[in-house]
Amino acid sequence: MKFSNEVKVGITVFLAFVVAIIGFRFMRDVPIFRQSMEISTTFDRADGISSGSLVYIKGVRVGSVNRIQLTRENNVRVNMRIDTDVPIPDNSTARLTSLGIVEGKSIVIDLGTSGRYLVSGDEISGMYEETMMEVLGQKGEELGDDVSNAIYELNQFLRQLNATLDDDTRTTLDQTLRSTQEVTGSIAEILQGKKDEIDQAIASGSHMISQLDTLVTDNRPRVDSLMSSIEENVSELAKVRIELETATANLNNILEKIDHGEGTLGKLVNDPSIYENLDSLTIELNNLVKGINENPGRYLRHMSIIDIF
């Protein structure tokens, strides 16, 4: 098919301009075929953004800045074009912030909780958020002031110190130092004078300690044997104590038996009849001895001396 020149030119121009318009809308971040809505917000200032800056919700790009202009109230009004398929609650807020340290600034919309959604032409509240670099810059300035203040005060202090150290104070200070030196010198002299005595004291002390040492060292075997024999005696004593304990127990036993009148001794102790018998026996014996004394022949009449011996 052969095109006429007019058709060729028409096709070229038409295609070029269609592509140009699509490309332009694409580059401006305007949805090419979808509808978009325009909402606006107000910031105190709009450093770092320009027409074309991106708008994010939770890190997702949803649109771009369309227009920035100053208002009569000394604020900056920012119009944004947002894709309409993103519902934005009408109490959402816009934040002008930077996403990183080196990145440029952009607008972040923090979604609200309202059930009503924004429509094109609505306005939401905006807040300018100072970035790290700005804060750092300000802090740096403050810090610089602090440092220079500190240095100034230090200078002042040194100057005052200098002023305090006038001639009088200087002489006083000098005298103080000198007397301190003198005191130190006299202490040194005293120490020097008493040096011999101190030396002797130290020497005798050490001598005494060494003698004590030799004493202990020389008598060590004896002390050792003494100690061991004491130990032996103690153990013997322990044995003796045990035996004594058993003996006491036995004695207790015996005494108990005696007390209860068991056995010979018991009967002896507890039965009074023996005593009575013995008593009467003694009386009888007395009588007998008296009888013999009075009349020996009576008992010796039937026996001769030979019989007896």
Next chain:
Amino acid sequence: MNAFKELGKYSSLLYQALRSSTEFSTYRKNLFHELVKVGYDSVPIIILVGIFTGSVMTLQSAYQLQFAFIPLSTIGAIVSESILIELAAVISGLVLAGKVGARVATELGTMRVSEQIDALESMGFNSVSFLVVPRVLAGVMMFPVLYIVASIFGIGGGLAAGYFSGTVPPADFLMGARMYFYPWNVVFGFTKSFVFGFIITSVACYKGFFAKGGAEGVGKSTTEATVLGCIYILLADFVLAALLL
């Protein structure tokens, strides 16, 4: 002195062309013929120029910025903005100064030395209206169109080069390109291409229209048309940048 004489001749030719631009019926057929020659036939070479400009820009920017502490999207911004502001208009202008300027100067020079222009004049045709006006108009009309083509293929070429060489992911490239896209840059590039179209075709027409002395004269006028076209493009580029930015 000679320079002023040339300027005067050039200006009077342009004045004649402007005056006769109302005679649409005289040059209507020629205009469409020239539109095809200047615009439609130049599209392939402009596509080629655009793609290579963009891809070379991307690769070299990526190479130069590989140690810099910058996000990759900056490369996209650099490439697309450079193309839109400068390269699409200027490089295609330089290429077309050779292609279109040489053709126009040769055509008119040959017609002049073979006395066809004199013949047209003697037949009562307005030779300026018949020959110069359609060519200049075609340049002025088609150069912005070619600027669009060069821009689109330049940015596309840059994107593709970044993708295929693995230096800049397309998403980063596009993000940077869109983040730093200022509509004024497109207007500026458009203005440039408009001015360049006018400069190339008018200088070529002037050189061809006043060619002298046989085949050698035609060759001389062609060379001058091309060289002067290129020089005036660069000059106009500077003047426009100084005036409009």
